[in-house]
Amino acid sequence: MKFIVAPDSYKECLSAERVAEAMKLGIMNVFPNDEVVLLPLADGGEGTVNALVNGLNGERRSLNTVDMYLRPIETHYGVIDAHTAVIEVASIIGMEVSKERNPHLATSYGVGDVIGQLMDIGFKRILVGLGGSLTNDGGAGLLEALGVQYFRGNEVIQVNGGNLNEITHVDVSQLNPKLQSIEIQLISDVNNPLIGENGATYTFGKQKGINDDELKMFELNIEHYSGLLEETIEQHHIQTQGAGAAGGIGYGLLMLGANMMPGAAYIIDLLKVDQHLQDADYLITGEGMSDFQTAYGKLPSVIAKRANAFGVKPILISGSLGKDYLSLLDDFISVQSIMTHPMTLQEAMHNASKLIQESTQNTCHMIKRLER
Structure with missing residues (x-):
């Protein structure tokens, strides 16, 4: 047999x-x-890099970035071919990095930083496994790492899950130009939208450390930030399936033109x-x-x-x-x-x-x- x-x-x-x-x-x-x-195998969460590297005879490499609290870490990514790299959110700002849960301070900045480094290396196609994050910032941090600026009045601020409500306007003029010439594919088993009863905060917030009495505040924070971002970029993905993946990282990358792939089926096919x-x-x-x-x-x-x-x-x-x-x-x-x-x-x-x-x-x- x-x-x-x-x-x-x-x-x-x-x-x-x-x-x-x-x-x-x-x-x-x-x-x-x-x-x-x-x-x-994997479906976009922990183990995604190993599954694709081992299954496609790729190579595992390391680089330096920051975790969800902006502390220096070494993380890993996979090289599938000369043009394709794969990363997983869990190994940058997730459970593989720290068990600590502070959604007020947590940011997805490190994910954007890694994407930026991979673009600098010369990769034209980046696969992003979205499972296992410990952030709830709607992808605001990763966009910040890629050049988006958030203002509180005349002051540029560094964003996290707890201060999105302080943003008064958004500037995307400094967005990394290399994003125009790459393909980003999102690997996720989550179909949730960004906001709403089935959105990122109400569905996954508790496992990221959000208390019951804080859920509405975090929801309003993301709703405020995403409204400003959509007004600025003139893209609309708040209700797109998968936007709520990884605390809204799916949303942030969809706003950059990424494509959402059904995690398990996509990896099984690859x-x-x-x-x-x-x-x-x-x-x-x-x-x-x-x-x-x-x-x-x-x-x-x-x-x-x-x-x-x-x-x-x-x-x-x-x-x-x-x-x-x-x-x-x-x-x-x-x-x-x-x-x-x-x-x-x-x-x-x-x-x-x-x-x-x-x-x-x-x-x-x-x-x-x-x-x-």
């Missing part, structure tokens, strides 16, 4: 590569002579995963936590649908299972959690590799009996 192992990362726990390796060990303990193809599925028997995938939302464009569901189209049997093995997870059985023949007994989150994360291996091995014993 042929197994395709194509998980996402277990967020803040294991990379997609380590999840895939653990799953492979579980398979080989039951089917030592069968073919196992590892295809660790890596030509369908070619591996054509003659496979089983697909094993997973993520940190699966619930009813997984069916709405998350990587496991997208690749499961591809597998079903080829007659391949998809199995989901995730860290935990949440609300209405049984609905995922529309796409999978089996949906499982790696937790074999009551345990704390810390215990599960500490033993994740072992638990993934054991869960996969258990599943393969079932497959062995069914295939007799």
